[in-house]
Structure formats: C-alpha cells, structure tokens
Amino acid sequence: MMRLLRFLSWSCLAAFCGLLLSFSGAFLYLSPSLPSVESLRSIQLQIPLRVYSNDAKLIAEFGEMRRSPIAFADIPKDFINALLAAEDDNFANHHGVDFTSLVRAATQLLKSGQIQTGGSTITMQVAKNFFLTSERSFSRKINEILLALQIERELNKDEILELYVNKIYLGNRAYGIEAASHVYYGKPMQEISLAQMAMIAGLPKAPSRFNPLVNPTRALERRDWILGRMFNLGRIDRERYEQALAEPINASYHVPSPEVSAPYVAEMARAEMVGLYGSDAYTEGFNVTTTVPSHLQNAANIALREGLISYDQRHGYRGPEARLGDARPTWLDELRKIRPIGGLEPAVVSSVENSGILVTLRNGEEHSVAWDSMKWARPFLSTNSQGPRPQKPADVVKLGDVIRVMPQDDGSWRFLQVPAAQSALVSLDPSNGAIRALVGGFSFEQSNYNRAAQAKRQPGSSFKPFIYSAALDSGYTAATLVNDAPIVFVDEYQDQEWRPKNDNNTFLGPIRLREALYKSRNLVSIRVLQAIGVDYARDYITQFGFNKDDLPPNLSIALGTANLTPLEVANGWSAFANGGYRTPAYLIERIENRDGEALFVANPATIPSRIKPAAPQPDASAPAVEPVVAERIIDERTAYIMTSMLQDVIKRGTGRRAMALGRDDLAGKTGTTNDSKDSWFSGYNADYVTAVWAGFDQPESLGRNEYGGTVALPIWMSYMAEALKDKPSHLPPEPEGLLTLRIDPYSGRLASPGTPDAYYELFKSEDAPPPMSELEPGMSIPGSPLPADEVAPFDLF
Template sequence: MIRLLKFFWWSGVAIFCAALLSFSGAYLYLSPSLPSVESLRSIQLQIPLRVYSHDQKLIAEFGEMRRAPIAFADIPEDFIAALLSAEDDNFSQHHGVDFSSLLRAATQLLKTGQIQSGGSTITMQVAKNFFLTSERSFSRKITEILLALQIERELSKEEILELYVNKIYLGHRAYGIEAAAQVYYGKPIGELSLAQMAMIAGLPKAPSAFNPLVNPTRSKERRDWILGRMHRLGKIDQASYLAAIEEPIAASYHVPKPELSAPYIAEMARAEMVGRYGSEAYTEGFRVYVTVPSNLQESANRALHEGLRSYDQRHGYRGPEARLAELPREQWPARLAQQRSLGGLEPALVTQVEQSGILVMLRNGEEQAVTWTSMQWARPFLNSNSMGPVPRKPADIVQPGDIIRVKRLDDDRLVFAQLPAAQSALVTLDPANGAIRALVGGFSFEQSNYNRATQAKRQPGSSFKPFVYSAALDNGYTAASLVNDAPIVFQEAGMAEAWRPKNDNNTFLGPIRLREALYRSRNLVSIRLLQDLGINKTLSYIERFGFRREDLPGNLSLALGTANLTPMEIATGWAAFANGGYKIEPYLIERIDSRDGQQLFVANPRSVPGLTPLLPSSGVPSSESVPPSAEQIIDPRTSYILTSMLQDVITRGTGRRALALQRADLAGKTGTTNESKDSWFSGYNADLVTTVWSGFDQPASLGRNEYGGTVALPIWMSFMGEALKDRPQRLLPQPPGVVTLRVDPFSGRAATPGNPNAYFEVFKSEDTPPSMSEFDPSLQAPGSPLPIEEGAPLDLF
C-alpha cells in the first residue's frame, strides 16, 4: 500500500512537473510573439459614421457595426451581476484564468471527444476578441491563457470588463451592450429592466441561438437560467427574481431612426467623408455636422412632395400599382408586405369598395377607411394633355385587390394618392458663403438614389437669361435700353433649314426696354443681346459664375437656356446676383468631430465681405484661420440693377404668383424649355437663393399649360414662404455709383419735366441715358409691325 501511494504521489508530481515544463516551454516559445497588452488602453473600437444637421439632429448612420461605447461607471450593477453570473461568476477572484473551468472543459472533451466549452474567463475572451482569431486549437488556447494572465497584471478588473462589454457581438449588427439595448429595446442599457438586462447578458454565448427576435423561446430559457443563477449567487432577492421571470419577452427590432429625413444630404456627406478618409470613414466614429438646419430641410421636403403630388393629380390617375383580384385572398397580405413606403406615401390594399369610400389594409394588417372626397380628383390619365371622365363613385377608380397608395394626414386620416411619375429637385444656398441650407434630389431616395440636384444636367430655359442680361449690363446696356423684339431668321451653310426662333406666345412687341423684355421673357431680345455681345465674349463672361464652357452651347441658342446644367450649378451662379456680385463655392460639411469630440475639421469657406450668413458656424475655427474673401466676378452695381429687374418678374411678369408671399425682397425668374420638358424657378433675397427644377427623368412633356410658373414656382414659393417666415425683408443696399432718373418709356432717354409716361429707372452713373432732346422721332414705337430680318448669327462655331 505504501509503495502504491508512493507511485501515485510521484506520478502526480511527474504530471505536474511535465505540465509545468510544457507550460513554461510554451511560454518561452510564444512570449516573443505575444502582442503588447498596453495597446488595449488605447484601443480604437469600430464606431459608425454619424451625420448630423446644423442643429445636431441625427440624419444618418453608416457602418457595418452598430456600436456606442459605454464607460464602466455607466454600466448598471444589475447588468454586471447578470453578465458575471452567466459568463464568469469567479471573475473578481481569479487572475485571468479559472483552472477549475479549464479542467471541466478538458473533462468534457475527454468524455465526448468534442469541444463543448472553452472554459474561458471574461479576461480570456478579451484576449481572444482583441488579439486572436476564433480558431479552435491548443496553441491558440495556450496563447489566450498567456495573454489573459498578462492582461490581468496590467489592467484593472474594471478596465477589462469595460473592454469586454463594448467589444462583444450581440446579434443584428449590434456590437457592445449599449448598441444591443438600442437594437432590441430602443433605449439605453441603463433604462432596461432586470429581465431585459438578463436577456442581453445571455447573448454573448450564442447571439443567433439565444436571439429574442429569431428564437424567443430559447432566449427566454437562457434569460430565466441567468436570473436563477443570480438568485442562487445572492445577486438578487426572491421578489426580484419572481417578478423578472414573469416578465414577457418584449424585444423588437429597433433600427436607429433619423431625427431628420435628409437622405440625399446624408449620401453627399458620406461620399465626401469616404473621399477624405477612405474606409476608415465607416469605423473611426466620426461625427459629421452639415450646414443644413432641420427646419429648412423639412420645409424643402414638404414643398417638393406637395408640389409633385399637386402636379401629378392635375393629370389624373394612372391606375393601381398591382391588381391581385385573381390571386387567392390569403396571398394578398404577403404581396402587400413586399411594397415599401416612398416619399411619405404608404402602400395599401383595397379590401372593400363602397359608395362612401373604400376600406384598405395596411402592411401591419390594420384596416382603415379612405373617404370618397379624397378620391374625386382621380380622373383616368390618358396622356400628359388629357384625362378621362370625372369618376362618379369609388368603383370607377379601384376594385378589391388593387394595391394603391395612401397618405396619412396629421389627424391620422388616410387620403387617396399615387406615386408621382414626374420628379423634382430643390437646392438652397446661403449667398454669403455658399453653405447648402436645404437640398432634395427627388421624390424618394428609396425609389431612386439618383440625386437630381447635383447630377441631373438639364436645360434651364429662360432661367438662364439673367446671365446674358448681366453680360449686357456690364457691357454698356442699361435696364432702359431698347432692343427690337422682332422676328429674325438665321441661315448659314450646312443648315438643312433656317432657324426661326420665336417667343413663347409667338407674338412680337417691337422695340422694348431691357427691363420689360426680361420680366416678359422675350426670347428674341435675348438672342439679339447675345448676337451683339458676341458668343465668345459672352461665354468667357458667363464662365465667371462657375459654369464649364463645355456645358455651354457655342451658338445663339445659349440665350434661350439650351446649356446642360444641374440645379446646383444654376443656384451657384444665381448666388452672385443675391450677394452683390461674388462667386461662392457650395459646401456641405461644416464640422467633423472625432469619437472623443475633438474638432478635426471646421469649414472656412470663401465669404462675401460684409454679408452675414443666415446661420453662424457650428464649429470654432482655429485662431490662425482667417476667412478668405470670395472673388468679385461682376460689378456690384450690375447685381443691384439686375436684382431690381428680376423683382419685376415677380411683381409684373411670369413669377407673379409669388406675390402671394407678400414680400418685397424677392427676385427670381421662371424657365420652361421646348415642349415643357423642363420647368424651373430660381429666386432669392439676401438670405437665401433657391433653385427648383421639375420634369421627367426621361425627358417628356409635362403637359399643355405647364410651365416654370405652374410646376416649379409653387414648390419654390412653398419652401421660401416657410424658410423666410418671421424673418425681416432683406436685400442688399444700393451700392455707390448708382443713380435713379426719370425715363421716357418709348425712347429710353431721360424724360423731360412733365412727361406723364415717365418712370424711374436705375443706372450706373457712367451709363445714364441722354436727354429727350436727342431723341430720334423716326424710332418706331413699341408694338409697330417690323419686317423680318434676314441674317446670320455672329461668332457661331
């Protein structure tokens, strides 16, 4: 017996020594390649890119990992207790390795021949998560043990636990407990109940198997087991335990919801950040603040959506998006569930048609009524110029099984709607520094990611004429100059037929003042101005506004707005009229902060001297940065005179609808291209310059009697009315060198005293007109018939 005891004793000693030697050898072999634990103190966890409005409302989040790091002091004690009960109840006692757990894992391996558990402590999991792969091998396990021992020597228990809870993956792209609390319950970890904390504490072992959204039964079993462990270990009392296990699984998927809907803005900011930082833009936790305030963006969204729906309803109902009448009714909800909400319009399934209206099912299974009064606009669409008969009852419009669109009003009622076929874009700039204050690139970003505000090159029509008029005013013309509004024919070699430009209404007014020609949008006057100035000279002048010459036609059609330009380019050019003649560069990102709140970038745009931006910067530029001055590209007096002419477009011309805003500080111009394929309105005061385009993505007529003043202008008015509400009227003051004189309207000369037809006009001091004594009486009066001129345009190439 003594010899047997000695055998077992020395065998044990030998096994211990062998294990010790093996471990020491492994340590000596692996220690040179072990990473530095000190790096854990400065570890940078992946945090998504977040984009915020000027007033700090969340617009979007970009990144594969949803993570919101939390400090140890902010972790609830009940959660720590739940986590340790589930994962490592001996955490506070061991030094990184729990040998009893390792022995238990080894025993399970010997019994089953398979790895049942790794026997890992939280410290060992930190070592694996930060430094190692998920490979199952003895060498990796030994490395994990060595690292865990090293971590315990250099970090406190609090630091280790903080690293663990912020790193672990907990399902549905949630990394860390704070992100998991938001994903499953839509609130911070500190606001969760004991049962909810226990549920999250059960996820690290197997995020998919114990996920409450995928497998609520197993999730509840795991949660209740953890609660039982907490009770047995004395972490919670009997009453808390019983109350927690009775709590139902109330988890649901919570996608981080933007506080402001601005998807086109978000995509522009994302693209710029990737351009600056590459793939790190998605992982370094940057917080990007853009120049767009939430109230202006919301106004822009609303104006564009309402304007497109109004235009769309004027042209009738194109029918349901799908007809399910031939399918079994039990298949209808599944087909409805495949539809998405677009532009605030919800998909709905018609289930019942009555005289007073229809009953529709929404995607959540709820049924709600839609009244007949909201459907009466829905005459059948035939083409852009005609509609079918007026419907007399709901059955004339829809049938059961139709998938339609409805809009939910503020009082929760539903009204009949349809997705507009036309599109639109709106861009608003601050003329003082180029800050983008609002931008919408289409009816719905989900429907089409194509940003029409920055990508759609379309012909601006007459909204381009102010650039030609500006060139004229900077080259000796005045607002009182007379130009002949008469027919003209151009014929040159190589042309199949002569070009006979005409005015919109095919009438001609004879000699007409430049001011009147602009607010009446006379095409022939614009062509004659361009012909007199010269193509090359005018192109060089217009390039100052930021336009590229390759986008501008090198012929007289330039005067009619046949260039291919985006709404952003038009708004940028128009800003020079609003700010006194300075060129600004549009910019979106105002400030970039690091994950720690340190300013990494603050915009320092070229600004107009003496002109205060609508909003102050949200960043604090360094003391060394001096805001550079914007480049003066046109005479400020030209800007002032042209603004007064563009004000007449609103008071007397094609933009008269804008008088409803009851503001005297607005200037603007409509634009409509041939066959009404493009509808524009650009306008401004000293605070904001806004351009609106409307049309079809594949150019087609908007319809008879649809112009810039009927499609684009109402959208512009809706936005500017809200944007400038309660703001004082603001136009730039008259610059030096401008004089006001009484002018004879028939000659453009300075009027004699007592002339009953005289009016006041503004001039540059050096361009004042001669007196009436020099008037040539042979000059024909406005409206007189004029012969057709035969000639060739100048400087054509």
C-alpha cells in the first residue's frame, strides 16, 4: 500500500512538474510576442463624432460604433453585481485566471467533443477584446491566460472592470454599457432599473441570442437567471428580487435623436472634420460645436418648409403618391416602405366622408383630416393652370390613396403633398461671418444635396447691389440720373442682337440711381455697367468673396447671370450690413477631444467695432490668440449709402411685403431670373444677413406671377420675424464724410429754394453735386418743367 501511495504521490508530482514545465516553456516561447499590458492604461476606445449647436444641443452623431465611455465610479453597484453574477462571480478573488472554470470547460470539451464554454474570466475577456482575435484555438487560449495574468499584475480590479464594460459589444451597434443603456432604454445607466441592468448584463455572452429586441423570450430567461444568481449570492434581497422579476420587458430601440434638426449643417461639419482628421474623425471622440443657435435653425426650418408648402398649394394637387385600392390587409406593409419627408407622414385614406377623411398611418393609428385643410387641392394641370376647385373630399381623394399628412399643434392633421420645388436659406452674422442658420432643401431625407452651399444659380436682380456699389465707388451717386430707355447690342461676328428689357417691358426715361434700384430697372443696371466697365466691375465684385470665373465677362452680369450659391450671396451681402468689411463665412466654433480639451477655437475675421479686449479663456486648454481684424473691401460710406438705397427697396420697391414686419432697420433686394426659374430675396440689418433661394432643381419656370417677392421673400420674412423678435432696431452707424443735401429731382443738382418736389439725398462729401447756379446756358433736362435756359443735366448717362 505504501508503495502504491508513494507511486501515486510521485506520479502527481511528476504530472504537476510536467504541467509547470510545459506552462513555463509556453510562457518563455510566447512572452516575447505578447503585447505590453501597460498600453491598456492609454488605450483609446473608438467614440463617434458628435456635432452640437451653438447652445450645446445635439445635431448629429457620426460613426459605426455607438459608445459613451463611463468611469468606474459612475457604474451603479447593482450593475456590477449583475455583471459579475452573469460572467465571473469569483472576479474579486482570482488573479486573472479561474482554474476551476478552466477545468470545467475542459471536462465539457472531453465529454461532448465540442467547446461549450471558454472558462474565461472577465480579465481574460479584456485580454481577448483588446489584444487577440476571436479565433478558437489552444494557442490563443494560452495567450489569453498569459495576458490575463499580466493584466492582473499591472491593473487593479476597478481598472479592469472599467475597460471591460466600455469595450464589450452589446448588440445594435452599442459598444459599452452606457451606449447600450441609451440604445435599449433611452436613458443613462444611472437611471435604469435593476431588471434593466440585469438585461444588459446578460448581453455580453451572446448579444444577438439574448437581445431583448430580437429574441425577447430568451432575453427574459437570461435576465431572470441573472436576477436569481444575484439573489442566491446575497447581492439583492427577496423584495427587490421579486420586484425585478415582475417587471416586464420594456426595451425598445432608441436612435440617438437630434435635439435640433440641422442635417445640412451636420453634413457640412462632418465633411470639414474628415478633411481635417481623415477617418479618425469618426472614431476619436471629437465634439464639434457649430455657430448655429438652435432657435434660429428651428425658425429657418419652419420658414422654408411652410414657404415651399404655400407655393406648392398655389399650383394645385398632383394626386396621390400611390393607389392601394381596398386591399386593407396590405396597406400597412406598403406604407412602411414609404419614408416621412420633412415632417410629412405617409398615410392611406381609409374612409372618405363629407366632413373630411380618415387616414391610417404607418404605425396603424387612424386619424381624421378635416375638409378645411383640403380645399386648396385644385387639380394640378401645369405650372400655370389648375382644375376646378373641389367641392367635397371625394373630389380630391379615393379610398386607398397614399397621401401626406402633418400633425398640427392643436392635435389635428393637415392634408399636404411633398413640394416639387426646392429652396435654401442661409443666415450669417455680418460682423464675423458666423453661420447662424442654414437649410439646404425641403428635407434631407428626400435629398442630401445642399442647395445652400452647393447649388450655383443665377441670383438675378439680387446681384444688382454689387454693380451699384461699384458705381458709387467710381463717381456715381444715388442721385445720378441714368436713362431707362431701350438699348440694343449687336454682335457683328455672329450676326446676333441682344435687346435687354425690364420685367414689365416699360421704360421710365431718366431716373435716379436710387429709384432705379428699388424699382429694379434692368436697363439702368446695364447702362451703369457699360459706363464703369465690365473688367472694372468684375475686379471690384471679386472683393466680396466671389470667384471671378463665376462672373460672366460681359454686360449680362448686370442682370445677375453669375452662377452663385446662396451661401456666397449671403457672404457677399455681409459687406453692406457690416460697414464694408469682408467676413468669410465659417461654421465650426470649437473642436474638443474626448477629454473635453479644446483642439480648435475659431478666431474669425471680425469688424473692428465688434472686437473685444482679450478675455481669459474658459479653460487652460484653449490657446490664447490675437483677434483677426476683418479686411475692409469698400468705403464704409458706400456701404451706408447702399443700405439706405436697399431700405427703399423694402419701403417703396419690390420688397414692400417686408414692411409687414413693422421694422425700420431692414434692407434687401428681390431677384427673379428669366421665366421665373429662380426666385431670390437677400436682406439684412446689422444683426443678420439672410439669403433665400427657391426654384426647381432642374431649372424650370415657377409659374406666372411668381417672383422673388412672392416665393423667396415670404420665407425670408418668416425667418427674420423670429430671428429679430424682441431685438431693437439695429443698423450700422452713419460714418463721417457724408452729406445730406436737398436735390432737384430733374437735374440731380442742389435744389434752389422753392424747387418743387425736391428731396433729400446722401452723398460722399467729395461727390456732392454742384448747385443750380453753375448750370451752363442752353441745356435742358428731359421731363423738367423748368425753362431750357434754367436747367442742365448732371451725370445723365
């Protein structure tokens, strides 16, 4: 017996020594190729790019991995207990490897011939997740064990757990427990219940198999098993255990929802970040703060959508998007294939009554739509004609028609259709070029083409202020008389004629420059450009930030035939609003890394009056920089006179509708191109300069009687009404070197006492007109009531 015992003892010792030698040999062989565990302390988990409004509201998130790292101190104790009960209840006691679990896993392998469990501790899973692949092999398992032992020597238990819970994949693109809490429950980890924590704790084992969205039955079984383990291990008492068991599965898919709708802004910020950081922009956890305040962006969204809807309804109803007939069982399946667009929900007509209709939405809910919201729906025949007015709902829709509806603030639903036309709005702070609102189309879901920054269209008469500004800086005045009369240009090489005309095909004869602008007289603009020279004008206008190649090298530029984006137009107009400075537009205010440190803080070119003394930075990470003074591009007196002239466009001219805003500090100009293919309004006060374009993506007429003042201007007014709400009147201050003089309306000279219809006009001091006493005898002014020997023309072109 003693021999047998001695033999068994020596055999066990030999086996142990053999295992020890094998393990030591494996360690010596593999250790040179093992990664440094110290690198875990500085590991950079992939975190998505987040874009925020100026007032810290989320606009968008970009990146494949949804991850929000959480510090160990912020992890609820209940979750830690749930996780350890599910994954590694001996975590606090082992040193990286639980040999009991490994033996159990090996026994299962010998019995079944298949790997049932890996016997991995949480530390081993950290080793695998950060350093190894998911390959199932003995060599990888040995590496995993060796790394786990090293990790336990280098890191404490809290650090290991923090790495684990932030790295693991938990389904539905959620990486880490904080992201999973938001994805499944729409709340941070600290706010979810014990049962919900147990549900998340059950996901690491098999994120798809135990996913509460995909397989709620198996997810519930695993959750309850984890709760039972917690109870048996003494981590929760019976009362909490039973309460958690009774809680139903209430997980649902929560997409990170933007707090402000600005998808075109988000896309511009994303593209800029990728340009700066490449693919790292999506994974390094950058937080980007834009210049856009949420309330202005919301105002722009509403103004543009309502403006397009209003235009669209003036031209009739184009019919249903589809006809599903009376096959009710298939309605919902078909509806779910159709996306909402710009807040317009797809719906199928489920009942047609005299007082309105009933519609079924994609979620199966049924709502009523009143007849009053359908009365606009005359049949669309063409852009310029509609069919008869409908007398009842049945004249508009039939059972099974797929239409669009929109919820209203009072809970009712409105009958609509997706507009065929498009629009863009850009609003800037003229003092520094900060983009305050930008909308690139009716709906980003419908088209992500950013018309505000990408669509080059002809601005029409909204471009004329640049021609007039060039004239004012070359000796013209607002009182200069220019002949509004027919003119013909002949191309003798191509045997062609160009006969430009005014939009109403009328001619007013000699007319003051100011009046010509607010009445938008095309022939005056052409004559002015002809006099100052096309080359001079193009060079002058490029100072406003335009590309010279986009400015036609001929007289047609006077009619706005340049190809420009709304963003470029708004940026150019800023010089009139800020006193003559160039302030390039910018969107990104600040870029922070994952730790909240500032990597970039905007330092835009700013007009001198708005530059403040350098103030202490909000944090030490923000570098101190000297402010950039904006470049002056035109005489401040020219900008002031242009503002005065453009105010008359609103007070007396094509922008008179804007008087409804009840403000005295607005200046602007309409623009309409040939056949009404493009509709524009650009305008400003000293706080905001805003440009609006409307038209079709493939240029075609907006219709008879549709102009800048009927399509673009109402959108501009709606936005500016909200942007300027409760703000005092604000225009640039009057600069020195200006004179206000009483002028004779027929000569443009200083008026003599008693001159009828004399008016006051602004002049640069060096451009003041001569008095009537300096007239040369024998000259006359067309249309003047004075004798021929008493008047003479002044600057008649």
